Amino acid sequence: MFERFDKAARYAVVMAQEEARDLCSSSIEVEHMLLGLLDCPDQGLREILVAHGLTADGVRDTVARKRTGEPLGAEDAAALRSIGIDLDAVRESLEATFGENALDRAAVPVAGSRWGKYWGAEGGPRGHIPFTKESKKVIELSLREALSRKDDRIEAGHMVLAVLRAPNPITQRLLGDETAVRNLRDAVSGYLDRAA
16 A cells, blocks of 8 residues: 555655654654644645644644653542542652652653664664554555545545544644634645645
């Protein structure tokens, strides 16, 4: 199927893996696919994405906050408290055992550990990074988008339409409400119509 991808779509897939690696992710997620699309050589498509509030820096910041474990908010703490988990008590217990600011100092050990073969010196994964089930679904849906439009190749625009059809929680937050998604879908569909 990859042979049906045009240059920009192939580039987006390759960049998704690079973004996952740069963000120290052990798998390629839907948000990495979106980042790859924001870096692809299709200038017109990138302009549409930016016009709808999606920038590589903005998406990267959101993904990086997820990865670094931005402190849980009041809603998260309340949800955990409702099932009997007190975050303050957990932190105090960890600090009593491992010292002050133990959670802030935590890092994946690289040298001399079983993790060394999976993590590079920069702290990110090395070697092949697998696609998640959801990101594989984006690739499958991009083919379906192209077929439904009777296009003979898969373009980066088809991949954007696929992300809009199968967003994960992070990309859904980035894309906005149903109206924003519908507007972006219409803009990308119109762009693909003009390019055909």
